[in-house]
Structure formats: structure tokens, C-alpha cells
Amino acid sequence: MKITFLGTGTSQGVPVITCDCAVCTSLDYRDKRFRTSLHIDHQGTSLVIDTGPDFRMQMIREGIKSLDAVLFTHEHKDHTAGLDDIRPYNFRQKKSMPVFGRKAVLEQIQREYSYIFSAQKYPGVPQVDCVEIDENPFHFNGTEITPIPVLHYKLPVLGFRIGDFSYITDANFIPESSFKLLEGTETLVLNALQKESHISHFTLDEAIIQAQRIGAKNTYFTHISHKLGLHTEINRQLPEGIKLAYDGLTLNLS
Known part of the structure; x- marks a missing residue:
């Protein structure tokens, strides 16, 4: 299984429009963050988790030619705004998504x-099959996917687990039943x-506590704000086995 971080930024991305803080003006490519999204290649099945506003450029950057x-x-x-850009995959693969x-x-x-779901469709609109x-x-395609329910303040959000890989974004509470999953x-x-308290997201310290409780061999933090700090500086402060993800990072998992 190959994991590619398409984006690791929060809803405004990094740099933030009009901001001239040290992170937003950093020349380190790891401090440039598209909105959060992930690509998974599992035994030949190509999956994307969330299609944010930067979806088009993310898929072009990574050269992903097929999407299942x-x-x-x-x-x-910030997780759905790029859905219209699945159209090239419809055209190339000649089927609905x-x-x-x-x-x-x-x-x-x-x-x-x-307009996608209109009875009288405009020619060329995305072809989508909604699966509840x-x-x-x-x-899906022989891959078992386990939803991981969490809360984003009061909004229900699903993380996903495939094999020994688990993905959770936009959360500030994990219920006991999900820890078991x-x-x-x-x-x-x-x-x-x-680092500062937030109404609907884990802070850095809170995320470290959750990660240590889950006890994965390797943990990568995502959905990162410019307020967190410079990538290299924060990475040095993290416990062993925990790192900041960055756009374009790939993981090859057995």
C-alpha cells in the first residue's frame, strides 16, 4: 500500500492569504500546504480521501492517472470543493465515479x-455514483475499509482504516468505541x-496524547495551520515515532 499526502494544511491552506508570518513566508517547501487530502494505492485500487479546493493541482502534481x-x-x-475536477477521470475511464x-x-x-444530479444534465458534468x-x-474492489467515527466539535466525521493504516482528520474527540477500532x-x-486550544481540532499536545494512546509505530500529523510553527522546528520537538506530514510525502507500507 502506497500512501501519498496530497495536502496537509487546514481550511485556509499555508501560506494564508495576506499573512506575512514566518511560516507563510518560509522558503521550505514543507511549509507550503494545500488543503488536507490523501491518496491511497492499495493493491492496484486508487482511492482519494476528500477532494478539497486544491484537488486539481494535487492530482496533477502527483501524476495520478487513474482514480477508482x-x-x-x-x-x-475544504474537503469537498474540488469534486467537479473528477471529470477527467470520468472521461479517461469512461465510467462514473x-x-x-x-x-x-x-x-x-x-x-x-x-447540476451533477439534475434530471436534464448539462453536457460534460461529472458522473457520480453516491454510495451511502x-x-x-x-x-470496495476487494479492499475492506473500516470507518472510524470521531467528532469535529459536534459534527460527526469519519476516519478510515485499511489494514494496519488509520487516517483521522478534523477531530477533537475520539470515542472509546473508536479507540477499539x-x-x-x-x-x-x-x-x-x-498549539493553542481550538473548538473543533486537536492541538499539538492533544494530538500527541491521542497518538501515544493509540500506540502506532509511526504517526504523522496533518491538517496543520500556519499557527503551529515552522515544519523543521516543530518536528524536532516531537516524541519518537511522531512526525509532521507534508505535501507530497509518500509512505510505502507492507
């Missing part, structure tokens, strides 16, 4: 992209927004 399905964690625009999400997520997508999921494991995780991706 999209998994949505939740309905916020399966899109997996909770009922509320799919309903919001159908409202925001009403809940908290139960499901299969995370047992045995070898590689974990978890959101860590900033």
Missing part, C-alpha cells in the same frame, strides 16, 4: 452540486492544528 473512488470524511467545503460518504454528506453534496456508508466496515494500527495519520 472517493471517500469523504465530512461535508465541509463512486463517491462514499455518510447520508448527511451525500445530501449536502447533492445540494451544492445540484455508515459506521460499519464495507468493501484503532487497536493494532501500525501507521496513523491524525490532525494537529496548532
Whole structure:
């Protein structure tokens, strides 16, 4: 399984428009962060978790020529705003794109992209097959995917687990039942927004506590704000086995 971080930034991305802080003006490419998204290549099946506003450039940058399905964690625009850009995959693959999400997520997508689902479609609109999921494991192309329910303040969000890899973004609470689903995780991706307290995201210290409880061999933090600090400086402060992810980072997992 190959994991590629398409984006590791928060809803505004990094750099933030109008900001001249040390992170936003950094020349380190690891401090340049598109909105959070992930690509998974598992035994030849190509999956993307979330299609944010930067989806087009992310897929071009990584040269991803095929895409079999999209998994949505939740309905916020920084995770859904790039859905229209699946069109080239429709054209190339000559089929609709399966899109997996909770009922509320799919309903919001159908409202925001009403032209996709119109009875009289404009020529060339994206071809989408909405597949409703809940908290139960499901299969796609022979791959078992286990949803991991978490809370983003009061909004239900789904993380996802495939094999020994688990991915959680946009969360500030993991219920006990989800900790059980995370047992045995070898590689974990978890959101860590900033150092200061936040209403709907784990802070850096909170994310470290959660990561150490889960006990994965390797943990990578994502959904990072410019307020967290410079990549190299924060990385040096992290416990063994925990690192900041960055855009374009790839992991080859057995």
C-alpha cells in the first residue's frame, strides 16, 4: 500500500492569504500546504480521501492517472470543493465515479452540486455514483475499509482504516468505541492544528496524547495551520515515532 499526502494544511491552506508570518513566508517547501487530502494505492485500487479546493493541482502534481473512488470524511467545503475536477477521470475511464460518504454528506453534496444530479444534465458534468456508508466496515474492489467515527466539535466525521493504516482528520474527540477500532494500527495519520486550544481540532499536545494512546509505530500529523510553527522546528520537538506530514510525502507500507 502506497500512501501519498496530497495536502496537509487546514481550511485556509499555508501560506494564508495576506499573512506575512514566518511560516507563510518560509522558503521550505514543507511549509507550503494545500488543503488536507490523501491518496491511497492499495493493491492496484486508487482511492482519494476528500477532494478539497486544491484537488486539481494535487492530482496533477502527483501524476495520478487513474482514480477508482472517493471517500469523504465530512461535508465541509475544504474537503469537498474540488469534486467537479473528477471529470477527467470520468472521461479517461469512461465510467462514473463512486463517491462514499455518510447520508448527511451525500445530501449536502447533492445540494451544492445540484447540476451533477439534475434530471436534464448539462453536457460534460461529472458522473457520480453516491454510495451511502455508515459506521460499519464495507468493501470496495476487494479492499475492506473500516470507518472510524470521531467528532469535529459536534459534527460527526469519519476516519478510515485499511489494514494496519488509520487516517483521522478534523477531530477533537475520539470515542472509546473508536479507540477499539484503532487497536493494532501500525501507521496513523491524525490532525494537529496548532498549539493553542481550538473548538473543533486537536492541538499539538492533544494530538500527541491521542497518538501515544493509540500506540502506532509511526504517526504523522496533518491538517496543520500556519499557527503551529515552522515544519523543521516543530518536528524536532516531537516524541519518537511522531512526525509532521507534508505535501507530497509518500509512505510505502507492507
